[in-house]
Amino acid sequence: MFKKLLSNLPFNPSLIGKVSFYAKRLHKEASVRRLGLAFLLLFLGVQIFAAAIPTQPSVASSGNDMFPGGFANQGDAVNACNSNTYDFKTILNYFGIDCISLYAGQVRRIDYNEYGGQLYSMGRIPYGFASEVSVSIPNAGTYYMRPLTSWGDHCYNDGHNCEAITGTRADGTPFMVLLGCGNITIVGPPAPPPPPPPPPPPPAPNKLIACNALLMSVNEGAKVKAGSSVSVRGRAVGQNLPPNELVDMYYYLVNESGSVVASQEAKGIPFDGTLAQDNTPRVFTLEKAGNYTFLLAVKTDGSTVNAFGNFEGDCVKHVSADTQKPCEEAENEDDAEVCLVLNKKATNQTQGIEDANGTTAKAGDVILYRLQVTNTSKNTAVNDFVVEENMADVLEYADIVDLHGGTMDANNIVRWPAIDIKPGETVEQQVTVKIKDPIPQTPVASTAPGSFDLTMTNVYGETVNVKLPPSVPKTTEQVTTSLPNTGPGETLAVGFVAALIVGYFFARTRLMAKELDVVKSEYVTTGGA
Incomplete structure (x- = not known):
């Protein structure tokens, strides 16, 4: 229409009225397009602002979760294990579970009453349950395990929370990792860590010097009052000894927890044949109530030999002082x-x-x-x-x-x-x-x-x-395993394309209206000449 009017205007001057009418319509159309472009730019600005500000999670993540927010699937759990996110791999390894076992596990729904109700679930926060047990994991921290039955029917009625990766630990017992929270679940309470291995026995020396006897001023197993003093003397025996051989004797007073309370030394005791005897009484005071043990060790040439390798026989003496417990619940005087x-x-x-x-x-x-x-x-x-x-x-x-x-x-x-x-x-x-x-x-x-x-x-x-009072009705949260693959990127792309299209038509309409205004102005000024 625009090209038709301009091409026929020199041959038909009466078309100037239609030019004026078309110019007014184009001005109105330009106003509408300008308004549309403004709204579209406002929408695009809102999208940019929304994309620039990180969204807040709609699902509440509990501080008790071993892996905040849980896992969408088994692959997410394996990736978290491989990257040791939130010390997840360290904690799994403590229970004899590696990432391969997690990968090979089976995803299934578990019942909190399985294994006779002896399933224990781990979390980060103590809740004060009667059967709650704390577990200290090196390089990870302290966590808390409580029976899965403590949560009642909540776990069983909620499908996603009881979806778990199940497998077998290194000791052959089963394990579960709850997908909803990453909490590790095992059968029964956690076992205490194994004691350290005993030290290897010292090599046998060429010559033999060993403890022979420990003489005590009271009878073996005697009971004395707290604060009393007990004296001891030691004897050592030797074989294949060189002339003028000397031996050092070490006396230790050990409490019932295995800690050394006091010690004394007797150096340079000479041998008379195969026997060396300390004739000086070594006095120890039992200041606190409890059970005590006297130990005798002998030393020569940098080696310590304790009764042929062990504190046994006559080289160990026991004595106890009157026990005065801090309170009735205490098992010993140190259990305050x-x-x-x-x-x-x-x-x-x-x-x-x-x-x-x-x-x-x-x-x-x-x-x-x-x-x-x-x-x-x-x-x-x-x-x-x-x-x-x-x-x-x-x-x-x-x-x-x-x-x-x-x-x-x-x-x-x-x-x-x-x-x-x-x-x-x-x-x-x-x-x-x-x-x-x-x-x-x-x-x-x-x-x-x-x-x-x-x-x-x-x-x-x-x-x-x-x-606390609720201000809005609370609803049960439904957790989905997947969401549509959309985000700010797609929205911004659509917005930019729409802005370009609307802007193009607005500019085109505005240009055509200006051109008609110019034609009409020149035509009126020149009279169509």
Whole structure:
């Protein structure tokens, strides 16, 4: 139409009216296209802004997960093992599981009642269950295992959380790795680490010098009062000895835990034939109550020979002092920490509630946690005791206001400097938090029912629960294993293409309108000449 009007205008001047009408229509069309281009550019700007800001996860990841967020499939778990992400490979190796076993495992649904309900699942956070066991893994940290039955029917009713990679450990027992959280599951509680191998026996010397007897001022196995003194003397025998041979004797007093309490030396004892005897009594004081052992070792030419290689026979003597336990629960005098009683109390300072356990707090409320440790012993102090508190569950809904002298690490564990607690003394540490405003409404994660449950749970000797009001209805979270392959890249590409097309038509319409205005202006000015 544009070309037709311009080509026929010199032959038919009456077409100037249609030119004016077409020019007005083009101006209106240019306005519409300009508005469309503006909206499209605004949309494109929103997409660029959305792509520049990282999205927040919609699925709550519990701090108890061994692998935050879990695995989408078996391949993700194998890749995490090979790269040792979150020390995953180190932890697997501790339980006799390697990446090949994980790759060869079978993915299936497990029942928490399998193996007679003896499945134990590992997590990063203690929950205070009765059968919970802590496990210290070198180069990884301390983790906590509790029966899978502790979670109740939650695991069994939720399909994805109970999908697990199953296989066999190095010792032939089964293992499971839960896909929903990466938590390692084994049959039964973890076994304690094996004791270190005994040292190899020393090489036999050419000449033989050994302990012969240990003489004690009291009878073998005698009981004496704490603070009493006991003297000992030693004898050594030798064979194939050179003339004027001397021997050194070493006396050790060892407590029932195997630690050396005191030691004495007798150097340069001469042999009379094949026998060397220390005639000087060596006096030891049994300052504390308990069971003690006297050991005699003999040494010559840089070698120590203890009763033909072992502390046995007459070279070992036993004696005990009156046991005075710190408290009835203690097994021995050094077991003083068992006398400590841990208590905890939460106070809602905003609402004036002295005992906030079981109450409902509001957004912005200030909660004071008071941790009390009481030494119930009447005679023994506990030295260098460290009060520590796990605040992971509390910090899901609150912020720290004051640690009152404590420090918090990356795992949200607060520790205070070591202190000495006298008999009968009670010490107290405090943590002040403030409820977030607004209260987060993150849905409960299928991987950890105790996380984001609108309850601040805290365990220190006893469990303290502070409830929070929900502001929106909570729904059960559904976890999918795959999502559409879309993202900001595809959206930005479509937006740029659309902007180019709309911009092209807008510029074209605007140019045509200007050209018609020029034609009409020149035609009116020249009269069509």
